[in-house]
Amino acid sequence: MNLGEEIRTRRATLGLLQVDVADLAGVSERFVREVEHDKPTVRLDKLVAVLDVLGLELHATLRGAG
Numbered sequence: 001m002n003l004g005e006e007i008r009t010r011r012a013t014l015g016l017l018q019v020d021v022a023d024l025a026g027v028s029e030r031f032v033r034e035v036e037h038d039k040p041t042v043r044l045d046k047l048v049a050v051l052d053v054l055g056l057e058l059h060a061t062l063r064g065a066g
Contacts, residue, residue, distance in 0.1 A: 004038040010054045025049040
């Protein structure tokens with residue numbers, strides 16, 4: 001599952017609309033929609049705010065590690 005799908009699924013599980021997430025995260029509804037559709041460039045601070053509202057975290061891992 002990619003990031004946009006993960007965010008959309010979590011939002012639906014919580015019973016939130018895109019506008020709800022936007023209001024809670026302090027971002028625009030358009031931003032939430034773009035993230036859910038995997039826009040290739042987004043502001044990290046805004047993405048983290050959306051993830052926080054949804055109870056999700058973003059992790060970085062070293063490529064080829066494992």
